[in-house]
Amino acid sequence: MRALIIVVMLFSILNVSAQQVRNFKLKDIENNTQSFTQLKGSKLTVIDFWATWCKPCVKAIPELNKIYEAYKIKGVEFIGVSCDGPRSVSKVAPLSKTLQIKYPILLDINSEIKSELNLNAFPTLVIVNSNNKIVWVHEGFVSGDQKLVIEEIEKLLK
Amino acid sequence: MTKIVKNSICLVVIVLASFNVFGQFNGTNLVEYQFGEAPNDVNAISSIYDRFVANFNYKSFRSDVTLEQFYSEYDGSNYTNISQFSVQYNSDKIQVKLGNFYETIGRGTLLHSFQIPGAILEDLSYRSRHYFNRDILGASVKFQSNNFMTKVLYGSPLNYVFPPNQNSNLRRSDTIAALYSEYTYKNQTLGAAIMHHSNSGNEKLFSMITLSGSISPKISYYTEVSKNIKNNSINDFSDAASYAIYSGVNISLNNIGISAEYKNYNNFLIGSGINEPPALVKEHTYRLLNRSTHVPQPLNESGYQLEAFYTMPNLSVLTLNHTKAINKFGQKFTFNEYFLEYDFMLKDKHDIKLFIDYAEDPFKLEENRISTGLYSEWKAGKNSTIRTDYEFQHFDRLNEGNVNQVLSVGYAYKSKIIGSIVAEHSTDNYLVNSGSKYWLGANLKYKLNNKHSFQLFAGERRGGPACNAGVCYEVLDFKGVELRVTSRF
Amino acid sequence: MNIFNLKSIFTSNLKLIVILVVILSVVSCSGSGDDDAEVFTSPTGSTGNSNMTTDPDPDPEESTDPEVSAPSFTLKSLAGVDVKLSDYSNKVVVLFFFGNSCPICKAVGPKIESELASPFDGRSDYQILGLDQWNGNANSVEAFKTSTNVSFPLLLNASEVAADYKTTYDRLVVIDKSGNIVFSGKQTASADIAAVTTKVNELLGS
Known part of the structure; x- marks a missing residue:
């Protein structure tokens, strides 16, 4: 028990090198296989891990759409990775289309990419630099968070 | 070894x-x-x-x-x-x-x-x-x-x-x-x-x-x-x-x-139980509906699910769902659910969700199950929101009426601090032999930075069936204090 | 990073090394309680019936169907009487562990009734019992009875008994006339009904 507490305390002061995103391949909602390398932005890539049953995720999408449209020309690409499992995956395409998501939506039915990156919450926004390194992680979405995302993108573009 | x-x-x-x-x-x-x-x-x-x-x-x-x-x-x-x-x-x-x-x-x-x-x-x-x-x-x-x-x-x-x-x-x-x-x-x-x-x-x-x-x-x-x-x-x-x-x-x-x-x-x-055929039952995020879910039975089940989304030009979303599931175990049980949800922005800044749900679930002996609720997020300042959620449910089981209610009031400062108080009430005779049962608990989440977060719960929490990310399981009631620390490195 | 720069490697990884040493000490210092815990080994034919607290032997028995004496229990039935396992000595006993509102258990209920209860009606050397592993109140177990139409006794608050039997809800266990566990289901009750029926008939000599 004591050792356990020591371990926990040590983790809380730990800092290790940034994580890297591998060139994963997933199908998009139109059944085309897409790879991360094909979709990534020349400067930054924002990956949104979401699910149709997650209310804050759906709420974030129109805001992400706006940011995407504003920064697309500056070398920032967006990728939506739906982590819907077998239970809700059939709703990803109709919901994405009705929300008029402008960026590609990929299906990760096993949440494989999300678990590889040790992400635990929905939604999780991840910003990846041109070297495929994760430079920013943001969990959850409450109104006002869109400002944080813009600030971070601006900072990283400098 | x-x-x-x-x-x-x-x-x-x-x-x-x-x-x-x-x-x-x-x-x-x-x-x-x-x-x-x-x-x-x-x-x-x-x-x-x-x-x-x-x-x-x-x-x-x-x-x-x-x-x-x-x-x-x-x-x-x-x-x-x-x-x-x-x-x-x-x-x-x-x-x-x-x-x-x-x-x-x-x-x-x-x-x-x-x-x-x-x-x-x-x-x-x-x-x-x-x-x-x-x-x-x-x-x-x-x-x-x-x-x-x-x-x-x-x-x-x-x-x-x-x-x-x-x-x-x-x-x-x-x-x-x-x-x-x-x-x-x-x-x-x-x-x-x-x-x-x-x-x-x-x-x-x-x-x-x-x-x-x-x-x-x-x-x-x-x-x-x-x-x-x-x-x-x-x-x-x-x-x-x-x-x-x-x-x-x-x-x-x-x-x-x-x-x-x-x-x-x-x-x-x-x-x-290594497989899980698609449920075709809506996984609700609303507490009472999530708990009332129909769990599909691979032993014998047939049916369908229809869901429609309509996004209005002002970005408010209307969701309609109808589910039918038939189980034959000695006798025939027909589960039916109709769900309607409207999610809209009030004065361009307050987020409101309204839902109403009607279900018949003879397998669980729940008849005329009506659930309704109102979830609101009120923008209270530049970085603060106040959340108020209320849900009500009534159903008949073996000719006896049962009521469930949830009331939650919360406050969020950016994504940094989120606090809420959740009160639940039930007259479900599976939980109480007569009268009512109440649960009262408080949650506080503090995100120190992108790497560390703290979550504190104190009070009493209602258990029961829960569905998360498409999987349903049973959660135990809990009374006490709980602290969770999550770190990534 | 220049891999030959040992000093910087050491400093940047110092914390990490400390932590790993701590982890190792935690793992290796753990008590005998986790000796039969799951580790990176593939499942073998060993049994799950050895009781952890009384049997410190790290190597589980290798036989597939050992004679293990069935743990005794006394539980209140839905009818309000105390039911003891010893009430059924000299009988073949089938235990159906269920959860009062567990959907798969409710789904299999009628099949348990038609294949493991009614065919043995009137036999004085056979008994089937249902045990509620979910510890529901009488109303919820009564509702289980109503929706499944099962006729055999249902016993309340059986979660600890399930742990004694190293089993869980939606499982079948067979006890022979000498009070030994001769079958302990490792899959859902519906998948084991046929095997249990065969076993019971074999034990009853019918």
């Missing part, structure tokens, strides 16, 4: 870690301290659960280790265990996994593995707490090109009811060997699988065929048919046969999206 294995794994971890100079090392840690009581407990006990996940990446290789520990006053429920260990190789075309891994075949009619991050399970019998997942211990190889994919897997799926301090042949009583291949041509995918399953000396052979794709950018479809082919002929779909048929179609017309799905399952519960 097992100790030698454990120590050698530790050695591997150390060696891998010392290779940190070449690759990268990352991980997460979740620790949860509880002081309180579960149902039927005489007095409060304290316990601590820790889950440490570390992974190491070097070029195309990756290794993962999960260390789980639980300590409480019950000696028999304590453990320190390396719950997962895996080595993975990834290249553009090939992926090899050894050890614990997750893999689902098709939509899960044959095999569904999953993990629910952040969920900790506790069982009334074993009184130990552990991570909620169903992984597979074995090996898998996957080959993927642009239009062809094939995977071979062998291993034993986990039965998560048993905690890590139980014998491994209780926890992993099933063994499967499966091959799945698919080919995509002009956006149409044809896939087929064959799976051998054994448990306690019983052997079975299953096959699956799937066809999916998009007909136009507006219409896509998915079909999956699985069968036990050991003892029945391939075209036998009688009452005695084991099969699962799932089919779905999606249609998108500008701002209207429709999903229609059909299911027909018979005698299709495999082993200790």
Whole structure:
């Protein structure tokens, strides 16, 4: 028990090198296989891990759409990775289309990419630099968070 | 014997870690301290659960280790265990996994593995707490090109009811060997699988065929048919046969999206429950509806689910859902649910969600179940929001009326601090012999930075059935204090 | 990173090394309680019936069907009487562990009734019992009875008994006339009904 507490305390002061995103391949909602390398932005890539049953995720999408449209020309690409499992995956395409998501939506039915990156919450926004390194992680979405995302993108573009 | 294995794994971890100079090392840690009581407990006990996940990446290789520990006053429920260990190789075309891994075949009619991050399970019998997942211990190889994919897997799926301090042949009583291949041509995918399953000396052979794709950018479809082919002929779909048929179609017309799905399952519960045919029942985020969910029965269930989304020009969303599920167990039970939700912005800044739901669930003996609620997020300042949620439910069970209610008031400062008070009330006679039961609890979440967050709960929390990320399970009531610290590094 | 720069490697990884040493000590210092815990080994034919607290032997028995004496229990039935396992000595006893509102258990209920209860009606050397592992109140167990139409006795608050039997809900266990566990299901009850029926007939000599 004591050792356990020591371990926990040590983790809380730990800092290790940034994580890297591998060139994963997933199908998009139109059944085309897409790879991360094909979709990534020349400067930054924002990956949104979401699910149709997650209310804050759906709420974030129109805001992400706006940011995407504003920064697309500056070398920032967006990728939506739906982590819907077998239970809700059939709703990803109709919901994405009705929300008029402008960026590609990929299906990760096993949440494989999300678990590889040790992400635990929905939604999780991840910003990846041109070297495929994760430079920013943001969990959850409450109104006002869109400002944080813009600030971070601006900072990283400098 | 097992100790030698454990120590050698530790050695591997150390060696891998010392290779940190070449690759990268990352991980997460979740620790949860509880002081309180579960149902039927005489007095409060304290316990601590820790889950440490570390992974190491070097070029195309990756290794993962999960260390789980639980300590409480019950000696028999304590453990320190390396719950997962895996080595993975990834290249553009090939992926090899050894050890614990997750893999689902098709939509899960044959095999569904999953993990629910952040969920900790506790069982009334074993009184130990552990991570909620169903992984597979074995090996898998996957080959993927642009239009062809094939995977071979062998291993034993986990039965998560048993905690890590139980014998491994209780926890992993099933063994499967499966091959799945698919080919995509002009956006149409044809896939087929064959799976051998054994448990306690019983052997079975299953096959699956799937066809999916998009007909136009507006219409896509998915079909999956699985069968036990050991003892029945391939075209036998009688009452005695084991099969699962799932089919779905999606249609998108500008701002209207429709999903229609059909299911027909018979005698299709495999082993200790390693598969999970699609539920075709809406997973609600509203507390009472989430708890009232219909759990699909692969033993016998047929039905459909229709869902429609309509996004208005002002971005408010209307969702309509209708579900029908028929079970035949001696007698016929027909589950029906109608759900309507309207999500809109008030004065361009307050987010309001309104829902109403009507259901008939004879299998659960719940008739005329009416649920309704109002969830609101009021923008209170530049960075603050106030949340108020209310839900009400009434149903008849054996001619007796039962009421459930939830009221929650919360406050959020950016995503940094989120606090809420949740009060629940129920007259459900499964929970109280007469009269009412109340639960009152407070939650506080503080996000120190992107790496560390703290979550505190104090009070009493209602348990019961819960569905999370498409998987349903049973949660115990809890009364006491709970602190969870999550870190990533 | 220059891999030959040992000093910087050491400093940047110092914390990590410390932590790993701590982890190792935690793992290796753990008590005998986790000796039969699951580790990176594939399942074998060993049994799950050895009781962890009383049997410190790290190597589980290897036989597939050992003679294990069935743990005794006394539980209140839905009818309000105390039911003891010893009430059924010299009988073949089938235990059906269920959860009062567990959907798969409710689904299999009628089949348990038609294949493991009614065919043995009137036999004085056979008894089937249902045990509620979910510890529900009488109302919820009564509702289980109503929706499944089962006729055999249902016993309340059986979660600890399930732990004694190293089993869980939706499982079948068979006890022979001498009070030994001769079958302990490792899969859902529906998948084990046929095997249990065979076993019971064999034990009853019918």
